[in-house]
Structure formats: structure tokens, C-alpha cells
Amino acid sequence: MTYCVGLFLSEGLVLLADTRTNAGVDNVSTYSKTFVWERPGNRVIVLMTAGNLAVTQAAVNLIDEGLAPEDDPDAEPDTMFSVPTMFEAARLVGRAVRRVHAYDAKAMKAQDAPFAASFLLGGQLRDRTLRLFEIYAAGNFIAATPDTPFLQIGEHKYGKPILDRALSYSATRLIDGMKLALLSMDSTVRSNLSVGFPLDLVTYRRDTLKIERQVRIEESDPYVTLLSRHWSDALRTAYHDLPAPEWPTGHVHAS
Template identity: 50%
Template sequence: MTYCVGMMLEKGLVMMSDTRTNAGVDNISTFKKMFTWEVPGERVLTVMTAGNLATTQALVSILDERTKAPAEREPDVLTAPSMFQVARLVAGTLKDVIAANANEGQRADSAFNATVLLGGQIKGSPPRLFLIYPEGNFIEAGKETPFFQIGETKYGKPILVRAYDPKMSFEDAVKLMLVSFDSTVKANLSVGLPFDLQVIERDSYQIAHQRRIEADDPYYHEISTSWGEALKSAMDSLPSFKF
């Protein structure tokens, strides 16, 4: 399983993914699920993936190979004129990859499914964030839905819903995300460290901050411990139930 979050702020985008993949409790591996393409000063794009590993690796490889093809070919993620067109390109490629492997009907379709978060900014337009489904369609983040999750979403969503503020700083957004990820890790063994983090600052057209948060990261452990203590303290301060 996977857990990835993309969040829209007034200041830009924050993206975070875990790195755990597993095919049972005795077959756990670490694979990167966050991939970036940059043209400094012109565009920056980040993709995060959840689902069948073969499908997501094929998707990223195809997208990357197209950037190295001759200029007369169809637009790629580095030449598409807008984030919407990049989203269409990624969605179409994902659908094609799944269709190429799904040759045994609905059962195969499910086995090769994958979901993608695409975030970034192309010069002349604001930062944008898309959730791309395996069927090849997608939706865009907005004021009503300012963040997207893929993978194991249910455990980490409540804290995001309650504490998100579009005006928050990047630092506070990362803190919020880490609480969300910690809640997911505590509840589901199929999500785990290290976490990959990227910050895209509005109108910078490049990755402002990039970091891998390892299992022994002192700040993560401080957040995890402090959040657990804060929850216990809040629980103790609530009025007692009476029969």
C-alpha cells in the first residue's frame, strides 16, 4: 500500500509520499513514489504514484523517455503548454499502460490499477494540483478540495480536514502532513518510512525544498511523540461520560 498527499497553499504546493511497498508481511520493500521534472525558470512538475508497482514504474519511465525524444514528436511533460495538458498527457499514458497489461478483462484491470497525483506550475499560470484515476480521467484541486490523498487515505484524513489552512506556512504544512502520515503509519503496517518531501514555492518554477525523512529522523520522532501526548492530554481534559 501507499500514502501520498498533495496540498495547495497560497504560497505554493507541498507534496509528501511514503516509500513502502509490500506483497504480504514477509515481502516489504522500499521504492520511490515521487518523481520530478524541471525546466528552471519555466516549469516544475511532480508526480506521486500509488498502485501496482509495475504499472507506476512503466508510467514514469514512458513519461521520462518522451522528454528525451526528438522535438518533432508529440508534446511531453517538458513541452506541454499548460498543467491541464500535462494532466491529460499523464492520464492518457496511465490508461494506455493499464490497457496494455489488462488483457484478461476486469480482473486484470484491477490488478494493474494505479492512481497518480500531479502537481506543479508552468510559467504564466498558477500552481495546480490534479488527481488522476486509472480510467484516464482526473479532477483538479480547488478551494473546496485543497488537498488530495492517494493510497491508504482514511487514517490520515481527519487531521488534514480539521487543521488545514490555505494561509499556513510551508513549515506548518509539513508539520501537519507529518502528523497525518504518523497516524497512518500507526494504523497500517503497509505504509512506512522513509518519507519523501517536496515544496514548490509559487512562481519559483523549481523545487524550493526537497528532503527524505528517514526512520531515525529526530524531528519526525518529536512530532510523533508530542502528538501522542497531546491527544492523551486532550482526551483527559474532556468532560467525563456519565451513565
């Protein structure tokens, strides 16, 4: 399993992925699921992957090699450095996963291995708007919007409540988005053994056309340790301070 979360904020993007992969609990490895294509001043494109590692690695390989459009196989192959928009970048990812599906899905199905893959793709090209997409195994995709300012792939449930309550496209600053993404990840890591450190964090500030920060975070990182402990303390204080319910004892029907 995997957990990746992308925040789409007025100030920019926060993208966070774990690196754990597992095929059963006794076959656990660390793989980066984060890929960056950056040409400062021209484009920043970041991809995070979840699902079957053989599928997503094959897709990333095809993207790096370049893929011609399906309806014009003799054309110059598209790459992340040639696509003119983030929309076309998302289509390139979709085309790659469809190509992997065409090549591998039948053999996988014959052995009951599900064809599972999903992607977060965020970034910006010069003179274009900032975008964040979630791309499905079928190669189609959706975009984050100010109404829905985050997208998640993989083991998404444990880390969703904190984002539902606290995240806002316009009010959450990039620095606070980093905290929220890390708290969302921390909740997931605590609850699901198959999501684990180290983490890959990428932040991008809108219209700068270069990566603001790309950090590999180890489990021993003092900030993450502090964040997790402070957060648990803050939650305990917060719920203690909540007013107590005043429903009477006995068998009653409230309100």
C-alpha cells in the same frame, strides 16, 4: 499499499509520499514513488504514484519517453518539459496510464491482478497558475481547490481526520502544511504496516518556479521522531482538558 498526500495552499504545495511497496507481508521493498521534472524559472512538476508498481513504473517510463497525442500519433511526442500547462501535464499522465492499460490490463485480468493506479500531480509553469491534480487509473482527473485543499491516494483514511480538522487553503502556511502532512502520514504508518519509511517530501512555494525542498526522510530522523512524540503528548493533554460529559447516569435520552 501506499499513502501519498498533496496539500494545495495559498503559499504553495506540500507533497508527501511513503516508499513502501509490498506483494504480501513477506515481500516488502522500498521504491521511490516521487518523480520531479524541474527547469528552474520555467517549470516544476511533481508526480506521486500509488497502486500496482508495474503499472505506475510503466506509466512513468512512457511519460519520460514522451507520448504523442492519441488522435495524432505522428506528432512530436509530448513530455513533461514540453507540455504548455499543468492541465496538459495531467493529460499526459492520463494518456500514459491508458497506454499501459491497453498493453497490460487483459493479461492482468486473466490472472486476477487488479489494474490499480492513481497519481498526484502538482506544480506550476511560468505565467500559469499553481495546480494539484489527482489522476485515476482511467486517465481522467480532478483538481484540488481552495474548498478542498488536499488530495490523497492509497491508504487515505487514517490520515484524513487531522487534515479535515486543521487544514485551510488560506490560513495554513507552508511550514505548518509540512507538519500536517507528516502528522497525517504518521497516523497512517502507525495503523497500516504496508505504509512505511523512508518518506519523500517535496515543498514548492507558489510562483518561485523551483523546488523549495525535496527531502528523503528516514525513520530515524530526529524531527519526525520528535513530531510524533510531541503530537501524542499534545493529544493526550488536549483530550484531558476537554470538559467532561454531564449526562446523568441510568437510561436516558440526551438533548
